[in-house]
Amino acid sequence: MFENLQQVGGLTAMVVDDDPQLRALCRALLERDGWSVIEAADGAKAVELARDQPPDVFIMDVMMPGMDGYDATRALRADMMTANTPVVMLSARVEPDAVIAGLDSGADEYLAKPIHPQEFVLRMRAMSRLRRASRELERSYERLGEQSWALNCLLDFTTALSRAETLEAVYDRMLELAIAMTACRRVMIAISVDNGDLDVVRASRREDMMAGPIARVGTICGEAMASGKTLLVEDDEAAATWAGRPDFDYVSETPSVAIPIKSRDQSVGLICACGRVGQRPFSPQDLEYLELAAAYAASAIHMIQTSKARDAARDAIVVGLAQLAEHRDDDTGKHLERVANYCVEVAEALREDAPYNRIIDDEFINNIQRAAPLHDIGKVAIPDAILLKPGRLSTEERDVMRMHPVVGAETIRSLMAHAPDSAFLRMAEDITHAHHEWFDGNGYPRQLKGEQIPLAARIAAIADVYDALRTERIYKGPMSHDEAVQHILESSGTHFDPVVVEAFYRRHEAIERLATHLSDRKSAVKRHRPTHVAWANAQVEPSSDDADPSSMASPARVDEQAT
CATH class of the missing domain: 1.10.3210.10 (Hypothetical protein af1432)
Known part of the structure; x- marks a missing residue:
């Protein structure tokens, strides 16, 4: 009767019951619906298995030898890894006291034995939706944490730039931020000099500081400067295409990146980073943060050179932070300026x-x-699936969207801690x-x-x-x-x-x-x-x-x- 409904797929359920026949029935129903299944014969075994193979949903019998379902559920709720994993409790006892005891132990659902196959499958599908929503919320919090960290790094950076009175101070802050945000072992800052070459002004390795100027012609750095676009070398195969260039060392340890420092649409320098810890690839948002940092640095360099550093750098911070939220919506255009x-x-x-x-x-x-222009900075915390949805938002999606003023205010308050x-x-x-x-x-x-x-x-x-x-x-x-x-x-x-x-x-x-x-x-x-x-x-x-x-x-x- 329910074969035509959309199957779950991609999720794992752990069936915990001392009755092998019931475990087999649950396995058959779940696997037919796209679940992967783990079995445990008692509560203690379930808690042990969950540490190594945390499932997406637990199906928990109540009466079992040793640790019963109530105690097992409490133990799972006490463990950070399984605290938010849905638990469906099964029991032949259906009187109100038994149901209340099950829910009080931490169960999300309570089903009576013997199980009705169709009801069981549909309840499990509901649990799958709950689990996916929980995962998405966790990912949103993770993204928000990463974004908050990056914003605070950028804030500290721009605050330091606004106080910098010399180019040397700007270069110092640039190197510190680039090392922190790229997690690379090798980072260097190069600035264009009058003859067109690039002078390495700061580097994480002494050898790079001593290497001398980098020519603008026939080099990787020179091509990145000329294009004005970020150069990303993701793997060794991509790096091999640059072999033989005088500055090949700057991209040889992949992933590597070269980000132009642009002032008034002119490249005035470059941030190069390679040898990332763990060889973790650069995400589009990683590059966006680095490009923002390069833009802030370019602004500070230009303003120091024109004796107007502080005011203009502060304006650049405003525009940059606002664009971080608006950039994700391709249709916003000149919305902030208007x-x-x-x-x-x-x-x-x-x-x-x-x-x-x-x-x-x-x-x-x-x-x-x-x-x-900062009015919608809180949208950095809104998932793309909601922010860019072309149709009407559901009630749940609208509630998530309505959090952006709160997130934005909290972000601004974090900025105010540095400028009360x-x-x-x-x-x-x-x-x-x-x-x-x-x-x-x-x-x-x-x-x-x-x-x-x-x-x-x-x-x-x-x-x-x-x-x-x-x-x-x-x-x-x-x-x-x-x-x-x-x-x-x-x-x-x-x-x-x-x-x-x-x-x-x-x-x-x-x-x-x-x-x-x-x-x-x-x-x-x-x-x-x-x-x-x-x-x-x-x-x-x-x-x-x-x-x-x-x-x-x-x-x-x-x-x-x-x-």
């Missing part, structure tokens, strides 16, 4: 009247322009944490209401949604300017602060010009009659439907993923 400029327009409009003329000064304008007096970072935290809050309290993640929402976040919310509405994505077409303005006006008092909406409306023509000037592509968008003119003339109160976020006439997922 949102920043829209925020400035709205803030300038608010500044014209009391009481905001006492709150919004030049520093506020400058800070919001640099802080707004930074008003710009304080504003970035406000925007990151609260740009999905609604003025009527129906937003997320904290359900803030009214002026509980920081002013900068109330401004950024409108800028972000307007740009999302105007932008074409794989899951929706773009709105015209008039349609987007009308949507925002209709959301006044529900999604958005009415005062900020008025300021937005006063500048909507300038905002439309910015949207056109900074558009990702030129496309013909049908213009509709500007129905928002009636709103401007009548100033009617929002309808009762606007109080319900689910009733708003907006494209799917604008407030979940597009912004």
Whole structure:
């Protein structure tokens, strides 16, 4: 009856029962459904086997000689390796006390003996889904941990660069970061000199420092510099194609990588690394972090040479960190730049009247322009399967997506630990944490209401949604300017602060010009009659439907993923 349902495949179940016939029945049902099966005749044996062969699901009998199912389940829950592995408990006892005892010991399911084959298979499929979800969550936490570590490394690096007053200090920090992030035994930093050659300015090995300049012509480093693109040599076969070059040593121990240091689209140097510990391959994200580091270093070098290091390096940090989140979505384009400029327009409009003329000064304008691009930095923690999903998100996926303001705020707070007096970072935290809050309290993640929402976040919310509405994505077409303005006006008092909406409306023509000037592509968008003119003339109160976020006439997922 259930043969046509999708099989599990790729997962392992451990059947723990002192009855060999029941074990055989479970094995037959499970293997037919794509499971691999391990057997154990008692609880103690199951605990022992699980240390060497941890399964994806346990099927645990209750009454067994020696260690019974209750004690075995408790032992598995106490072990870090099996603490989160689902347990399905089997027993002929089905009275409430027995079921409660089983669940209290740590079981996830409780099935009665004799087992019903169809129910058993379907329950196990449910456990497989639970296990896969648990694994994905664990992987997400691992990725978040790796990303947090990398971001902190980059933060320390950029903080050091902002304080560096000499090129020598920049080179020192570059070498330290490259060694840490590549885990390579051999790392060197080379900088272009006036005659076009590359001078090795820092290296992890003394021999490389003493080797002399590297020619730009006929060398591996020279070709990487000329292309301006990262050169990745993944294995010995790939390395062999470079044999005979004067600088072959720099790529001979695979995997190896050469990353240009580019300033204003010109390669000014190179980071080379080879001999990675464990020969672990470089992942695309490893390379992205290294390329970001190279970009920061290039910025610091250029600014020191032009006596403007600190301010410009800080701006580069903002752009780099924001792009780390946005880079994963190929459709974002100039989203960050547009949102920043829209925020400035709205803030300038608010500044014209009391009481905001006492709150919004030049520093506020400058800070919001640099802080707004960080609004979605928390998306580094969102799995690609959710972030890039072309259709509507499920409830579970939406809950994961709604964690990105919290993750983003935590990331900004970690930056603030290194710069506690930074008003710009304080504003970035406000925007990151609260740009999905609604003025009527129906937003997320904290359900803030009214002026509980920081002013900068109330401004950024409108800028972000307007740009999302105007932008074409794989899951929706773009709105015209008039349609987007009308949507925002209709959301006044529900999604958005009415005062900020008025300021937005006063500048909507300038905002439309910015949207056109900074558009990702030129496309013909049908213009509709500007129905928002009636709103401007009548100033009617929002309808009762606007109080319900689910009733708003907006494209799917604008407030979940597009912004």
